[in-house]
Amino acid sequence: MSNLLEKIEHYRRLFADQVSRVKEARGVEELRQLFLGRKKGHLTLLFEEFKTLGPEEKKSAGRMLNELKSEIQNRLAELEQKLQAPARVEQLEDLTLPGRQLYWGAPHPITLFQREIERIFVSMGFSVEEGPEIETDYYNFEALNFPPHHPARDSWDTLYINDRLLLRTHTSPVQIRVMEKKKPPIRIIIPGKVFRRETPDPTHLPMFYQVEGLVVDRGITFAHLKGTLEYFLKALFGEKIKLRFRPSFFPFTEPSAEVDIECIVCGGQDRNCRVCGGSGWKEILGAGMVDPQVFKNVSIDPEVYSGWAFGLGIDRTAMFAFQIPEIRQFYENDLRFLRQFNRR
Amino acid sequence: MKISYAWLKEYVNLNLNPEELADCLNQIGLMVETLTRFEDDTVFEIETYANRPDTLGHLGVAREIATLLGLSLKTRNWPLRELPQTTAEMVDINILDPQLCPRYxxxxxxxVKVGPSPDWLKKRLEAVGLRPINNVVDISNYVCFSLGQPIHTFDLSKIKGARIIIRKARKGEAIRTLEGETAELDPEMLVIADETTPVAIAGVIGGEESGITETTTDVFIESANFNPVSIRLTAKKLGLSTDASYRFERGVDPNAAPAAAVMAASLLCEFGGRVSRGLLDVHPAPRKPRTVNLRLRRVNELLGLEIEPDFVVKTLSGLGLKLKEQGPLVWTAEIPGFRVDLEREADLVEEVARFFGYDRIPSAVTPVKSFDLPADRKRDRVWRLKEVLFHHGFDEVINFSFADPEKEQLWQTGCRPIKLQNPISSKLSILRTSLLPGLVENAVWNFNREAEGVHIFEVGNIYYWEEEEVHRENLNLGILTTGLRSGRTWREAEKETDFFVLKGAVEDICGYLGYEQLSFEPVEHPFFEPGQALKILVKNELVGLLGLLNASLARGYDLERPAYCAEISLQELLSRQPRPFSFQPVPRYPGTSRDLSFLVDDSLTYQQIQQQLQKLNIACLENFLIYDRFQGKSLAPGKVSFSVRFYFRHSARTLQTEEVDRAMREIISQLKSTLKIQLR
Known part of the structure; x- marks a missing residue:
């Protein structure tokens, strides 16, 4: 008999201890199972034991046992209610206070613009290639049909490392590297950093970004070049932009073209426009049909294959698109400049 | 190149207004940059190309316009008042190096009465931005800007022995040029010499001594042809660029020389001059004109249109090419000497396209016949890691690849820098060997401009000599965090950044890119404060460093706040195979957790504890998390308290309390023996 009373007292203390630690609703259920579980609950077992007692003993033990059971039931129910009740939210008086905002880092505008360009070309089935920034004279010039000591090199003023190595002045050497490795059909764009020996001023820097495109296959024509670049520039600047193709010269294309787009700042209406100089047109990219000599340099037969290529300055195009007055701002990395592009 | 409308009209009858003419010039690629009035003339500043020296004279531009408009060029006569003597009787011309001087x-x-030029001539020159000097010099400029053939005039009396010798300079020779500077000559340079000394630097500039002065009466006219590469090298070496060298280095038509000499002589006759009989023309090895075959089929194939054969013939003939029909719709074109750019069929296709008009060529979609799979996922991964950093609130920067060797040296990057041969300035004279100096400069720049915190990263190459003659460019990631992490709001005080902000970003980059087995080891490195830096290891291979920027480095840049930075070699990191993604079924049975707080010696690092916990071999232990670390007065000295929450789950059924109890006992006993933990 005293044994059962002691057990009741033990479980009373055990329950008190355990119930004080319950922090979640599922803890309530665990405790209910532990104490009141239909087969192995502590109290269920005590009631089994209670049945074996004599009538006198049943009297006092029964009362205690029932008290404990209802105490446990009440306590658990109370706790359950408390834990399951929706957490009462502090009532705010002023809901117009600002919310909690998260700062999301800003991609560099060059990265952003480069990705826009890549996206347009990837949607046309182009793949993206890269190449080294330190190049040899062969890849940067010779293979691209720049004769040694030719004045054509003057427009690609070069930073040299030694007699053999230089910093690439354009992304075009990657054309050569890809065509050396891969047979047509080729359909690639090549974004990357390029370097020129230019003294910094508002529109020139010794380092900037270019993206180059190259298509080589049977039956590729100048009309394909036009169609693709028109689509690209409309995708970038909007359906209504006007374009102009005019003849130009690059050693690695023949025929060569330059593409102007209508000045989006003045629309050709301002004689003193600081963006287009009053001409109404802004030079945006250089292009052309791959020069047969370039094909010969990479052992592609120009009688069988033809191709087109273009190159565009990412910085300058971004300057034009966003009307950024100075190219230098891209590389000053002023957060007040950079963070604006987060909203684009 | 400035082109005068009035001057053009000397060669072709035009009655367009200047704006219409500008449109014509643009169509054929002679891009008009500016159009300005000059008295009653209009001047076009046109863009010329390195392969088109023929457009460096008004005749060449007139030829283009005439072809476009279907007009013919005017022929001009240059009558001479002749002397009884022949030229050969008066001077002797001797080419010693016919490679460098094919014709003289x-x-x-x-x-000749030297004096000011008449107004018409002054006006022509002034229109194109040339300063009139005297009639003789002005005439040579007029000829040059008409025909594109530079000519030079000497005072015959200053040419000793009346001998013109075209030879390479001798060692130690020098010449005082018309600009009044003394040029040191070297034996690679071609000169025009008399019996004793050089009187001009061939194709570049004349000598002062033999130049035309007010007392000159007898003029020797030179109209010659020089090797383009030789002229370019000489002009570059001397740092001189003249109207003559600019043309010669692009290639001048050898056949233009006689006509230019006659034109100049004829004009000098207007000033009392009488011309020697018979042009002295030294032309040791006349070259045959180049011929190029052209197929109409090829024109159409490259341009993507159907062009009329008549248009091809008319255009190319207008440009001075002599076409012979070689078969059905195939021609052989004889290229005139002034078109140095026309060498292959494609060059002729461009001529046809230019005059047809690029704007009239149709547009078509480039056909796709196959798609390439991306070669590797490297570019995607680089973007992914940028996204992780954006999410952590880092802004992306791009710095120059150039560095200042003096500043770079402070960093002791351990990489041998690559120097530039011809840098823009000494401060940009090497290529960077680390991304961190640039990031530190960005931080300072922004702190000086009201920023309270700078959290930035850059992905870009570093460059160095790996060994003699072997250069490397290595793609790196640099991260820097300094100053306030977030500003004050009505709910929260501002927060200062710390080491774990940076470390969390690094861990997340590796985590989200699938690089598991990330670990860190203490390291001493010149970038960082002693004891405040870690190596970053993936699968026990070093991929980068992170830590608190060394205080003396920071002082060197006037950076006052502590800055935490990391530099990771993406070349190393991305060359490793990330864990391939595999889907795990969502658990069907509930899990449970237990907390454990314990004391260990404070010499134990978290990473050591973590490694022991990872070694626990308990079947239903799903995960664990350290959620508290505490060290302080209430603890015994030399002790530190950790609290760990253990998560348990069975994949096929609900866990029993007893199983979890057993697991916890097992964990405690294992940790007691490995880490000597004391339960709290």
């Missing part, structure tokens, strides 16, 4: 024409004009 000379005429003598005697009795």
């Amino acid at each position: 024409c000379g005429l003598v004009v005697k009795g």
